[in-house]
Ligand SMILES: Cc1cc2nc3c(=O)[nH]c(=O)nc-3n(C[C@H](O)[C@H](O)[C@H](O)COP(=O)(O)OP(=O)(O)OC[C@H]3O[C@@H](n4cnc5c(N)ncnc54)[C@H](O)[C@@H]3O)c2cc1C
Ligand SMILES: Cc1cc2nc3c(=O)[nH]c(=O)nc-3n(C[C@H](O)[C@H](O)[C@H](O)COP(=O)(O)OP(=O)(O)OC[C@H]3O[C@@H](n4cnc5c(N)ncnc54)[C@H](O)[C@@H]3O)c2cc1C
């Protein structure tokens with residue numbers, strides 16, 4: 001059975017939830033779909049169902065999350081939780097699968113708000129159990145109130161480093177070191193720009209002061225060179241890097257007896273839905289990679305398809321909410337639920353806010369953007385595609401064999417063919433191919449195909465009887 | 478060998494203590510926790526074997542993307558980072574062939 | 575380019591690449607024009623099934639020769655496309671399917687395919703992964719599959735070694751002259767004494783460049799692949815109607831196909847899956863191999879396949895235009911292409927092909943006229 005409505009929103013993070021609310025307030029029937037059980041997305045993720053803080057020490061994000069979910073509950077938005085969207089079709093058929101089987105929704109308009117993936121640039125040892133993404137560590141800390149280990153190394157780039165380190169150390173863990181690709185000077189210039197948003201600066205400063213008080217060693221302009229397993233624990237070798245992420249000759253040092261490592265090098269927009277629908281995209285290094293081409297309201301180049309949030313370029317949660325509201329308004333306006341004047345007056349303050357946030361988020365995005373030298377430095381033996389164990393050397397060999405873009409490379413090597421379908425390695429692989437192809441545009445991007453996430457065949461087939469199946473007529477003899 | 482585990486922070490109320498059976502062995506966890514987190518807290522980091530090199534892998538992204546946490550839960554392949562702990566779950570870390 | 579090639583091949587799928595390869599090895603100077611990259615269309619995304627139980631009766635003798643070629647690909651191609659030779663089973667679950675299967679197997683056997691009808695129990699002996707409800711099966715020891723996504727790599731290497739001028743990412747836009755041929759491309763004109771049209775479903779617009787109208791029906795075939803799973807099967811499995819093809823690769827993934835149709839547009843090149851028909855295809859697969867239900871779907875995709883009015887190949891000279899040829903629209907075309915392309919190469923090289931070609935006169939709507947070529 002197909003459930004029809006005015007608007008389908010995929011992804012219930014700040015972008016999708018704001019979009020759904022804005023459109024519903026304007027009178028559209030809205031179905032909001034997320035594979036999580038609760039709205040909130042990555043930043044405002046709900047804590048585990050059974051987890052309660054004994055004291056009231058909720059952080060700001062947690063409070064916003066509670067508000068967001070309450071607003072959604074009060075609204076007319078129909079929230080379809082725990083459903084994994086596996087296919088998006090023409091005008092806009094949305095197929096989902098969950099343990100209860102498949103369900104299908106359809107609407108003349110769709111807002112893609114699926115967010116971003118974390119990028120980790122490979123190094124030897126990044127596949128060891130106990131090494132995880134920085135975003136993963138955040139989820140453990142926030143949703144599960146769990147430390148990744150007793151003694152933890154936190155590495156990569158961006159503001160999440162300090163946030164995770166502060167949480168681990170505040171929660172009683174030992175932060176063996178924070179390893180930041182950015183130099184002190186880069187931070188200083190970002191801080192200057194962040195100063196326009198005082199509360200954020202204060203929050204960031206609070207993390208840093210906390211780390212200083214606990215004497216957590218922070219290594220600037222450094223990166224993890226490799227991780228090894230020794231006596232069941234992890235041993236982390238670090239060394240200096242330049243502004244482009246290239247290893248600088250210089251001392252490396254070892255951090256031993258580590259339980260867990262959280263490492264992340266920024267975020268990559270998840271553009272599968274907009275790509276699947278055939279919308280135009282462009283490569284934007286600052287904003288994390290390939291992004292859909294949008295107008296100021298979030299309209300893609302496909303009529304009826306809108307996009308908002310980190311899936312359109314990394315700008316952070318505040319921008320995501322604003323962009324979501326705008327896309328929701330645009331959908332309502334285009335559907336005729338808002339007259340042009342009302343649409344314009346409702347959009348105006350949001351557009352101003354979006355522009356303001358854009359300037360501010362550019363500073364942070366700059367810290368998170370991929371550093372080309374870091375990719376060029378990946379050692380031949382390092383696994384790049386985790387699913388299929390494809391190493392840098394295999395990729396280079398395929399390129400030498402004539403693979404001119406990422407899709408041809410995939411056929412030559414199985415790189416990107418595993419269960420994650422290249423979502424983890426795609427950005428780095430694009431960069432590796434671009435080293436030879438000349439640009440990311442020439443290197444291309446994986447052809448998107450359903451399912452958007454692996455779906456158990458059992459969920460797809462449900463219960464059925466062979467005799468009832470509509471079998472097309474036999475092929476000719 | 479030292480006990481390498483993820484650690485539940487103090488100061489929180491958690492779901493009832495329940496038992497999971499992992500490849501025949503019993504571990505304790507809390508009802509409603511993320512399964513992948515519960516396994517880390519039990520020191521079970523290695524969830525699958527990589528297909529070509531045969532090296533151990535563990536949950537990496539915890540947000541449903543990397544698929545490194547896919548294990549058999551009551552006979553069905555599921556992502557341990559998107560499954561809640563329930564009492565008596567049978568888990569198999571069969572890994573990839 | 576000022577060179578005049580001995581042969582220009584337009585379309586770098588399995589057909590075009592094979593003709594180019596055999597002619598180049600025989601000493602011709604060959605240019606291969608491919609809009610994308612070698613074997614990235616149907617020829618790189620197909621199910622790779624090398625079965626006789628889905629092959630049209632008229633093509634069985636060709637498919638038998640081609641199967642032998644695939645089984646020895648490293649010998650004549652020089653490179654591996656992951657071919658696995660194994661038993662093939664075509665299943666019947668209902669009385670109607672049993673009737674269909676028995677009749678079709680007999681016809682194919684007459685044409686030379688060693689297919690035997692066996693009981694469900696016997697079939698389970700050959701394929702322990704089968705579900706319980708199989709009534710009878712057609713069993714053929716000459717079956718198997720290739721790993722189609724490796725076709726491009728293997729052929730690319732072979733073509734380079736044979737000295738073929740590979741013009742990839744080059745779009746052919748028309749034929750400006752015929753004596754010699756001048757193919758108009760986005761990278762300039764390419765000259766050659768002979769021309770082979772091998773554009774898959776695009777042979778229809780390409781033949782129109784020569785003033786020939788040959789209608790091609792465009793099929794949009796869907797395929798699905800699971801992630802790697804523990805062994806669930808060891809044979810190539812189909813059903814009587816031909817609407818299932820199923821096999822597990824040595825690395826563990828299972829490819830599910832059978833010609834279920836998606837949506838697509840030859841002009842824009844865009845195509846995609848139809849979820850309901852993916853679901854039914856997967857149901858059929860799980861009905862045949864129940865343990866498959868434990869696996870997860872990793873990816874579904876589509877490809878364009880060409881079909882002529884009589885569902886037989888369009889392979890031979892283009893009437894009215896000396897030294898122009900077409901090669902395409904072969905049912906189960908991946909299986910038979912290397913052999914049929916070899917026959918066409920023999921014809922182009924002035925030899926007598928060892929088997930009959932499939933001349934297109936029968937398919938042409940208006941008689942060709944060289945005068946329509948501008
Ligand atoms: C036997 C087999 C096993 C496989 N196993 C796996 C697996 O385990 N995991 C996995 O992820 N994938 C697997 N695949 C799938 C494979 O890698 C690709 O997903 C498949 O090739 C489909 O390609 P695509 O269309 O998705 O993307 P691409 O390979 O990028 O193809 C794009 C297609 O679009 C066509 N195209 C683009 N523009 C135009 C135009 N203007 N006109 C006409 N055509 C155009 C191109 O010609 C090309 O065919 C397998 C494939 C095969 C054949
Ligand atoms: C999904 C699917 C599954 C299949 N499964 C099987 C199977 O299991 N077994 C089997 O035997 N057969 C199978 N087939 C059929 C088989 O794949 C085809 O018959 C065969 O690959 C056709 O080869 P081709 O070279 O004629 O066409 P294609 O592979 O389509 O090659 C035509 C080439 O021409 C190029 N081209 C088009 N226009 C231009 C232009 N203007 N300029 C330059 N180049 C151009 C295209 O880019 C393309 O690469 C399947 C087909 C599909 C689509």
Ligand code: FES
Pocket residue numbers: 513535536537538539540541542543544545546547556557558559
């Ligand atoms: S940990 Fe990445 S999908 Fe579960």
